[in-house]
Amino acid sequence: MPKMKSHTGMGKRVKVTGKGKIVREQAGKRHLLEHKSSHVTRRMTGTVVVAKADTARVKKLLGR
Template sequence: MPKMKTKSGAAKRFKALANGGIKRGQAFKRHILTKKTTKNKRQLRGTMMVDATNMRSVRAM
């Protein structure tokens, strides 16, 4: 049976790491930023790890 194709949207959003984890971008920082505090916007910078509960579904993509 042939391999499944990777979902192209998931390939742009997630990055697999050498330790087996998956890195993802932080949400809630695209628009409606005027009401968010500077501290809140600063904390939304950078990346996060995919939670263990979502790991199986992200790997399937």
């Protein structure tokens, strides 16, 4: 039986914390920032936990 390969694209997008939570970056902070308000861009900084509905799919792609 061959080894399970993790989805490399998903591995670049999410990180698993020490307690097993899956965190991701906020979307919308890469380009076209000039017309977005500072309030919006500040809100998009940092990481957030992946939605509960998506965790099973993400874990499967990560090979967990």
